[in-house]
Amino acid sequence: MKDKTLNLILSEKSKRKTVIVATEINSGKQVIINETINSDINNKILIAIRNNIIHGKSEVVEIEKKKWFINISLPPLRLITVGAVHIAQPLAEVATICGYEVIIIDPRAAFGNNQRFPDIKIINDWPEVALNDLQLDNRTAVVTLTHDPKLDDSALNAALKSDVFYIGSLGSKKTHNARIQRLKIANFTDAEISKIHGPVGLSIGAKSPQEIAISIISEIISNRNNFENNEDN
């Protein structure tokens, strides 16, 4: 791999773009594949890997009797939490360990600051403003943690209209029912509202902020992997 290729992969991925690298296994010859390039090999590979692109599946394919490894590298998984509250601290840590890029949104700088969250990106703005600038794609999870409708509801509103793969909202059953009523008044359908995981997290009897953080990240992972959770598992 040339230095140029390495730098290109990293810069494209930092822009949350999917990068496809094709490597001819015998010679080590390497090309970046994308729809804007018009070369013979690019076009042949693109046709051969149409399904791989849809499913984000890396694999060895044979093109004109040569074996190519197609490495499809998706943008990093990302967790956006609204509310720089206590639970957000262990959640940011475990999510980072699990490979998620974490962004915390909280207009209250007393909560959302790098003293409380070292090495985490913090946006001190209202969720509707902050989320508007972020790409809410299918590699992103959104979790609201404030219990405050002023903050949580606008974030849920944006998340429900986007492609995010997971939406979670902290709060008791009672809080969640009140939230559902407000979203119904805001014209969200039952099907849309049912995308919200609330009370948030897998049922592991979590009590402390740390335990709740583990239960939330576990639910996110389980959704990411399309793992069916039921009482028997």
Place this chain on the structure above:
Amino acid sequence: MKQFDDILNKAKLWRKKNKSVALATVISTWGSSPRPVGSQMVISEDLDIFGSVSGGCIESSVIIAAKETMKTGKPKLLKYGVSNSEAWEAGLTCGGKVQVFVEKIGDND
């Protein structure tokens, strides 16, 4: 802020220091194997390693291959599995098979 794509970023960091670097990538798996296709490990000329291509079963053998690839610039395709004659040295106890592609990072100098 924390860097994502840590493995390739680590490679970039080492390259900036003008070190030789090799990249190992899992390109195919059969049956039960510890890391999925696309998993990567980088190896520097000082034999610093970052990332993984298995649960630790084949890494030392991959590092040996990486040293040679760093020297020659030639990529290598490594195959591991229980049926491998080297099973005692570097095999997968889980019974799976895995192929690892090792390449040098950097323009051949």
